[in-house]
Amino acid sequence: xxxxxxxxxxxxxxxxxxxxxxxxxxxxxxxxxxxxxxxxxxxxxxxxxxxxxxxxxxxxxxxxxxxxxxxxxxxxxxxxxxxxxxxxxxxxxxxxxxxxxxxxxxxxxxxxxxxxxxxxxxxxxxxxxxxxxx
Amino acid sequence: xxxxxxxxxxxxxxxxxxxxxxxxxxxxxxxxxxxxxxxxxxxxxxxxxxxxxxxxxxxxxxxxxxxxxxxxxxxxxxxxxxxxxxxxxxxxxxxxxxxxxxxxxxxxxxxxxxxxxxxxxxxxxxxxxxxxxx
Amino acid sequence: xxxxxxxxxxxxxxxxxxxxxxxxxxxxxxxxxxxxxxxxxxxxxxxxxxxxxxxxxxxxxxxxxxxxxxxxxxxxxxxxxxxxxxxxxxxxxxxxxxxxxxxxxxxxxxxxxxxxxxxxxxxxxxxxxxxxxx
Amino acid sequence: xxxxxxxxxxxxxxxxxxxxxxxxxxxxxxxxxxxxxxxxxxxxxxxxxxxxxxxxxxxxxxxxxxxxxxxxxxxxxxxxxxxxxxxxxxxxxxxxxxxxxxxxxxxxxxxxxxxxxxxxxxxxxxxxxxxxxx
Numbered sequence: 001x002x003x004x005x006x007x008x009x010x011x012x013x014x015x016x017x018x019x020x021x022x023x024x025x026x027x028x029x030x031x032x033x034x035x036x037x038x039x040x041x042x043x044x045x046x047x048x049x050x051x052x053x054x055x056x057x058x059x060x061x062x063x064x065x066x067x068x069x070x071x072x073x074x075x076x077x078x079x080x081x082x083x084x085x086x087x088x089x090x091x092x093x094x095x096x097x098x099x100x101x102x103x104x105x106x107x108x109x110x111x112x113x114x115x116x117x118x119x120x121x122x123x124x125x126x127x128x129x130x131x132x133x134x
Numbered sequence: 135x136x137x138x139x140x141x142x143x144x145x146x147x148x149x150x151x152x153x154x155x156x157x158x159x160x161x162x163x164x165x166x167x168x169x170x171x172x173x174x175x176x177x178x179x180x181x182x183x184x185x186x187x188x189x190x191x192x193x194x195x196x197x198x199x200x201x202x203x204x205x206x207x208x209x210x211x212x213x214x215x216x217x218x219x220x221x222x223x224x225x226x227x228x229x230x231x232x233x234x235x236x237x238x239x240x241x242x243x244x245x246x247x248x249x250x251x252x253x254x255x256x257x258x259x260x261x262x263x264x265x266x267x268x
Numbered sequence: 269x270x271x272x273x274x275x276x277x278x279x280x281x282x283x284x285x286x287x288x289x290x291x292x293x294x295x296x297x298x299x300x301x302x303x304x305x306x307x308x309x310x311x312x313x314x315x316x317x318x319x320x321x322x323x324x325x326x327x328x329x330x331x332x333x334x335x336x337x338x339x340x341x342x343x344x345x346x347x348x349x350x351x352x353x354x355x356x357x358x359x360x361x362x363x364x365x366x367x368x369x370x371x372x373x374x375x376x377x378x379x380x381x382x383x384x385x386x387x388x389x390x391x392x393x394x395x396x397x398x399x400x401x402x
Numbered sequence: 403x404x405x406x407x408x409x410x411x412x413x414x415x416x417x418x419x420x421x422x423x424x425x426x427x428x429x430x431x432x433x434x435x436x437x438x439x440x441x442x443x444x445x446x447x448x449x450x451x452x453x454x455x456x457x458x459x460x461x462x463x464x465x466x467x468x469x470x471x472x473x474x475x476x477x478x479x480x481x482x483x484x485x486x487x488x489x490x491x492x493x494x495x496x497x498x499x500x501x502x503x504x505x506x507x508x509x510x511x512x513x514x515x516x517x518x519x520x521x522x523x524x525x526x527x528x529x530x531x532x533x534x535x536x
Contacts (some may be wrong), residue, residue, distance in 0.1 A: 008297050009310055010153040014146035014202040014448055020457035020507075021430060022144065024423035029276050036337075042277055043337025046416055055422035058462045065456070065517075068148040069304075069311025105422075115467075142431050143444055148314055154323035154373075155296060158289035163410050170471075176411055177471025180282055188333070189288035194326045199383075203438075203445025239288075249333075278424065280416035282470040287412040336416040 002075035002093075003030040003037075007066050017065035024060050027090040027103035030074025031131075040127035050112055051121065056085060057106035064100045071095050076131040077102070085109070086120065086128055136209035136227075137164040137171075141200050151199035158194050161224040161237035164208025165265075174261030184246055185255065190219060191240035198234045205229050210265040211236070219243070220254065220262055270343035270361075271298040271305075275334050285333035292328050295358040295371035298342025299399075308395035318380055319389065324353060325374035332368045339363050344399040345370070353377070354388065354396055404477035404495075405432040405439075409468050419467035426462050429492040429505035432476025433533075442529035451514055453523065458487060459508035466502045473497050478533040479504070487511070488522065488530055 005026055013019040018026070032042050045051055066072060073093045080087045085108045092101045107128075111118040120128065139160055147153040152160070166176050179185055200206060207227045214221045219242045226235045241262075245252040254262065273294055281287040286294070300310050313319055334340060341361045348355045353376045360369045375396075379386040388396065407428055415421040420428070434444050447453055468474060475495045482489045487510045494503045509530075513520040522530065 006301060006304070007311075008300050009149065009314075010147045010156065010293060010296070012148035014143045014150070014445065015454045015456065016148070017456065019144040019427070019430075020460055021423045021426035024426060024460070025278060025421070028278070028421075028423060032276050033274060036274070041337050043275075043335070043416070046277075046336065052417045054417060054419065054464070054467070056464050058422055058426070058460070058464075060460045062456070062458050062460075067311070068314065069309050140435060140438070141445075142434050143448075144427060144430070148311070149320045149322060151322065153293070153296075154326055155289045155293035158292060158326070159287070159412060162287075162289060162412070166410050167408060170408070175471050177282070177409075177469070180411075180470065186283045188283060188285065188330070190330050192288055192292070192326070192328045192330075196322070196324050196326075199322070201445070202448065203443050277416045278421040281412045282414035282418070283411065284416070290412065 002073040003033040005030060005072045005074060007068055007070045007072060009068060011066070012068045017067060020060070020062055023062060023066055023092065023101050024058060024103050026066075026072065027074060027092060027101070028105065031076065031088060031090050031105065034074070034076055034131055035127060038127045038130040040124060045124070051124065052110045052112055053107045053124070054110060055105050056108045058103065060101060060103040062101045064098065066092065066100055072100065079128055079132045088128065088131060136207040137167040139164060139206045139208060141202055141204045141206060143202060145200070146202045151201060154194070154196055157196060157200055157226065157235050158192060158237050160206065161208060161226060161235070162239065165210060165222060165224050165239065168208070168210055168265055169261060172261045172264040174258060179258070185258065186244040186246055187241045187258070188244060189239050190242045193238040194235060196235045198232065200226065200234055206234065213262055213266045222262065222265060270341040271301040273298060273340045273342060275336055275338045275340060277336060279334070280336045285335060288328070288330055291330060291334060291360065291369050292326060292371050294340065295342060295360060295369070296373065299344060299356060299358050299373065302342070302344055302399055303395060306395045306398040308392060313392070319392065320378040320380055321375045321392070322378060323373050324376045326371065328369060328371040330369045332366065334360065334368055340368065347396055347400045356396065356399060404475040405435040407432060407474045407476060409470055409472045409474060411470060413468070414470045419469060422462070422464055425464060425468055425494065425503050426460060426505050428474065429476060429494060429503070430507065433478065433490060433492050433507065436476070436478055436533055437529060440529045440532040442526060447526070453526065454512040454514055455509045455526070456512060457507050458510045460505065462503060462505040464503045466500065468494065468502055474502065481530055481534045490530065490533060
């Protein structure tokens with residue numbers, strides 16, 4: 001089930017549309033909500049103090065502007081596993097299903113507190129895998 | 135010496151002016167720059183792990199809109215000491231010196247990791263006192 | 269019915285809690301959602317091009333830190349009418365009903381495009397009145 | 403001359419580093435400062451009401467975390483012209499010159515108020531060309 005987000009007054013910039021990096025933030029916020037629904041609240045993961053899941057790469061295509069008052073549907077449309085990370089494609093659509101933006105987030109698994117890359121622990125891997133089916 | 139800030143594209147909201155809570159954030163960002171210039175970089179203070187200086191109260195008056203492209207001067211115009219905290223009045227002015235907003239930030243000193251209120255340690259107190267003279 | 273908000277990764281600052289001006293932004297975002305539920309979507313109001321409802325004053329008290337992963341309930345707890353504006357008290361509570369922050373937003377009604385203060389038009393006044401009953 | 407940015411308390415997220423979309427916003431803010439220094443203040447451009455320069459694509463690689471208190475140098479390291487847009491590579495480096503992030507922003511020129519793509523007008527093209535030499 002996708003997350004939904006109402007575009008607020010303060011999401012819009014001086015050009016009258018949502019600022020591109022803010023679109024990426026909205027995508028990540030939706031991804032965080034979807035992860036929590038898949039059993040992986042990022043807050044709990046960080047509180048454990050063992051793992052962080054930072055973005056190492058981000059590729060976004062902006063197809064149509066997000067505007068004030070839109071209700072945007074945020075979904076994970078695919079997950080690709082790589083040796084050292086995982087790419088989750090987050091899509092933002094309007095209420096008619098029209099694609100507004102797609103944001104490919106490449107995430108690394110970082111072991112804390114050393115901050116070195118590590119394989120995803122199985123529960124994290126499972127939650128990320130469930131994301132695209134959600 | 136006041137800090138200066140160029141109002142960016144993404145500071146402005148759908149109404150064409152800087153969103154009020156963002157004005158408060160700009161005030162705090164200027165205060166953080168001024169504190170660093172007074173010998174108290176917040177990053178170093180937090181890295182020590184002994185003290186945090188959260189806001190417990192915030193009173194802001196917005197006199198004129200901040201607009202895209204303005205260069206705003208941020209200064210600490212006064213510091214009032216209380217038993218349990220300190221109030222720093224941060225003002226935002228345009229290049230002609232016209233008052234745009236004034237933000238009174240009441241700060242508590244919190245001892246970490248317990249997160250209980252504590253008297254300001256002398257170097258913090260000294261830096262806060264220097265702020266309004268800066 | 270209050271709005272709810274899940275505190276995200278990017279709401280938290282370097283001190284490990286939600287940055288005070290961001291708390292004020294979350295309050296305003298909840299207020300925007302509540303206004304829409306009361307029949308006054310701010311986007312439609314702005315699109316009309318006749319009125320804006322900027323904050324002219326903001327008074328916030330922060331009682332307990334908002335932390336990553338909290339689900340915060342945002343409600344309008346009272347509306348006070350003044351000659352030239354209206355103050356809406358927005359409260360943020362945790363899931364147990366504990367008060368985290370209260371943000372008094374004083375709003376002016378601004379006639380566009382001249383940007384001069386004006387009495388609230390009746391539908392805006394009615395929606396603001398419904399807020400505190402919602 | 404690159405722009406500089408002091409990483410603030412509120413730039414850092416719950417994982418203790420600057421949130422990736424915020425890194426992209428810092429890159430765009432630096433680009434906006436550099437553009438102004440090259441004679442193209444975005445505020446003036448938007449105020450004319452004839453052109454907007456939205457991002458249509460964004461590709462960011464995050465090499466090392468941005469941390470609270472860092473002074474980041476933001477520069478435009480290259481500009482590539484395409485039929486329908488222009489890609490500006492913005493780099494963020496620490497004070498030792500180490501690459502922290504690189505953000506390729508693909509910008510379209512949009513004629514207002516119709517919001518259709520148009521060739522860059524010569525003064526915009528000239529300013530964008532000067533960026534990478536700055």
